[in-house]
Amino acid sequence: MNWNQLELNPRIAATARRALKSVREVLCVSGPDLQRLTGLSRSDVQQLLAAAAAACRRHPPVPALLLHGGQCRRFESGLRLSVGCPILDRLLRGGLPVGGVTELAGESGAGKTQLALQLCLSVQYPQQHGGLDSGAVYICTEDSFPIRRLQQLIREQSSLRLDVPPSLINRLQFSDHVYIEHAADLDSLQVCLSQRVPLLLARGLVRLLVVDSVAALFRSEFLTDDWLERNKQLLTLSSTLHHLSQEFTTPVLCINQVTHTHLPPSSGLSPALGLAWANQVMVRLMMQRLQGTITRGNQSSSLRRLEVVFAPHLARDGQDAAVWREGVRGTEVSEHITELLL
């Protein structure tokens, strides 16, 4: 933001520029102190404040009805990224919202990474097939990227996505549009998120950001006594993620581990990183492994459950699911019964 862009008497702008570092700073200084710093009169300071405020705000208030008609590009709150399975999409009312951080928490082996990989592919479909017509960036912080599983998923796409014409699936070069990053510690993650990822997003090469997982970095790097420092780092990370998501209307999926606590509402198992992290999450999903297996043809999978813990637009609900060769799918009731008979 530039001083010259202010709709303001040039005399006032020039005086203010000498005393203050940036236009944004105008709004962070109290009125009397603005007078002291600039030596401007009270009415001049009022003009300065009004001009700075007008320059700092992005848009005037918009009636929500315009969003409804899709006439407002800044707010695409109706847009969703499909998970690639109609049953799970129904649970999520269409998929992941494109603005905001979605968290997927669960024990190891619950199927979190499976779902994340599936999203990296479904994002590449055009919008009429639930995608966002763009690629994905996948940041690994603990294990190496499961490249073989991704390739398997790509091969099996046509059996997962029966709704999409096979010719379209064949045309998409899935593996070219999944950008993989490794970040072993917080500093390298921060570098990645502040430099490479914004570049990819700005160029339109990707429109999904996956961090697998957030908890790993915080578990290994901090002991209990630097609690405050840990909280600060968590806030920095979460606000960076949030900012990227809002700025580029891009879904952000964070995979998280679980711990045993008694924090409501789900006492017993709850996502790691505590309240400081949870406050910054918009949609919290949990995945868990249930007792029992389910078979289909020559494949068998242990039964999973995807649960909505909270989300502004979703009811607290859950859906049983299973992990097949072609990906994660919700299970219909009839399938469920066969599982019970086993």
Added chain:
Amino acid sequence: MVVLREGMCPGLDEDLVRGLRAADIKTVEDLVSSDIEELAQKCSVSYKALFAIRRVLLAQHTAFPVSGADLYEELLSSTAIVSTGNPSLDKLLDSGLYTGEITELSGGPGSGKSQVCFGVAVHISYQLKQSVIYIDTTGGLTASRLLEMLQAETTNTEEQMEALQRIHIFRLFDVFSLLDCLHGLCSGGLQQASVGGGSVKAVIVDSVSAVISTLLGGKQNEGMSLMIQVAGVLKTMAKDFNVAALVTNHVTRGGSGEVQPGLGVSWSHIPRTRVLLERVEKAVAVSRPGLRSATLIKSSRQPCHIKEEFDLQWWSRSKGGPSLGKRKLDETDS
């Protein structure tokens, strides 16, 4: 450093002021410290006239020596003690709010500061039949709550309405409006408010920290000067008009988690009496959510750190049940 103006005293007319100014005499200080004889020649005025002017100005602008005995007499004749209406608080404050002084209530959110202010306002307007100025800077004043407290005192609607009319409310939200208002009260507003009711016995500012703390903090020091301005005008108002000033303050948490009143050290010298209000966090509180404790943390009359418990319900108790407060008092005595 008072500028010389025409009409300040007899003989000081426009021509003379201009003449003095030409001789580089601008202020009273300049005039009294100058050589009158020389000045008389310079400005071609009579020595006698100039001498007379100097005497008057000296009389007007010097401090008067006052003996302690006179001061005490003055104090006795003018100071009044205004009951808060709540026996526990009165006990803590050595029988109530003293006129001519600033009393401060501090406490965390929900500790009952505003409720006590309401109670005091209602007590003064109804029981003492005097006027109250209530300056609300937080938007917390709810007239229906005042009415509710009055309904506990009397069922007579006429009396309730009269009492409500004796509470004058200013709602302002920045420090300059507060200063404007306080100065306005000093120069006539207080007398105006007294018309039609008793005289103004208390000025309540709820809260003083809300308007000042927006200016404090960081590297900025303009807020400090404005805070001292507010303190100054409150003090002179309390003294010269013999009203009790009751202000509320927020609390901050020190490094080790202990609670202390906000606005820092400079402000801590302003109120003569400071009371800290806190919620009572114990088993009793479940059945009596209105229970609060008040601790005296600064006083020139009572030993500090006296603690009293009281119930916010006191002011809205039903008429038949003043025994509640009495029992309270006994409890704290034992």
Added chain:
Amino acid sequence: MLGYVSWRDVLKKLTLAVTMQRPVSSLPLSPGMKLKLVGAGFQSTADLILLKPLQLSKETGLSQQEALEVLQAVRKDGGGGEGSTSLTALELLQKEEETRSIITFSSQLDAALGGGLPVGKTTEICGAPGVGKTQLCLQLAVDVQVPQCFGGVGGQVIYIDTEGSFLLQRVIDVATAAVRHCSLLVEDDEQRAAMMTFTMETILSNIFLVRCHDYVELLAELHLLPDFLSDHPRTRLLVIDSVAFPFRRFDDLSQRTRLLQGLAQQLVAMATRHQVAVVITNQMTTRLQGNQSQLVPALGEGWGHAPTIRLLLQWAGSRRLASIFKSPGNVDATVQYRITSDGFRDADQSEQPQRKRPRTQTDQSASSQPDRRLLRCLSDV
């Protein structure tokens, strides 16, 4: 020369004369200007009141425009606090009785709040993630539009979303449910006519959305809001969901406290001057005290004073509870609620841990409106 006048009377008169004079340093002028004034010997407003701008500028070295400003500030003071006219508690009471509150669609919460969310006050909703803060905000954004003949306030709403959690899908759910609800209550022609303009589309068109990405944008928006409110006099609700989000990451805590206090004063001023209910949400944070950790609202102790009413949403097992933590007009109370697909509603159980204050005249007059009571009854259908 002083004759026989007692010294005490003189003292009294003189001190009075001094207090009548307002010191120049308390005027809303820039410190540089005050310095020039005091340097030239002008200490109180009485020294200035008779001067002309030209004269003043000559004597102090201020520019003519500055001198003019000084004199304007001095004269404005003369009227005994202009712009801040006083009213008596009786007048305020009459005003309060004229303004209706915004119903929450939970009759129990309405009762605990003395008829609903008060217009002209600031209310903070705090709670852990997922407990229903945003749900209550969205519900209120729809409720404020309930036509007057149904006991609502028929207003518009400005909704500042800092978290990105304003999802249209959910607003449509809540709005549709509210429309359906009111259409079941229609009894007379007036209400039938009102339903024509109480549809999902009109509800959406009366919600003005602002998205703020950081605290500077939020401060900028609040600075411009008074103009918006003057242009849209029907606005009765301002929602900020949440105020904590943009302010959580802040290095200079004293700067944060100051900015938040300033924001709070702006909100109170808007609520009072434009007759708007202000609702802000806040996150919870863990405070360590010794070995015990405790859940407390975020943004620090100082911020706790900012809202007039503080509403705490919390989990008790699988039940959701709303507690009034502070409210100058009401006694602390706790009620149970639930979040349904239609929005924020009463809990099923009739048993409630509730403490009501004795009903006052105001309460009775508010609840004696038949429409309103009907609406309440049906809100748990």
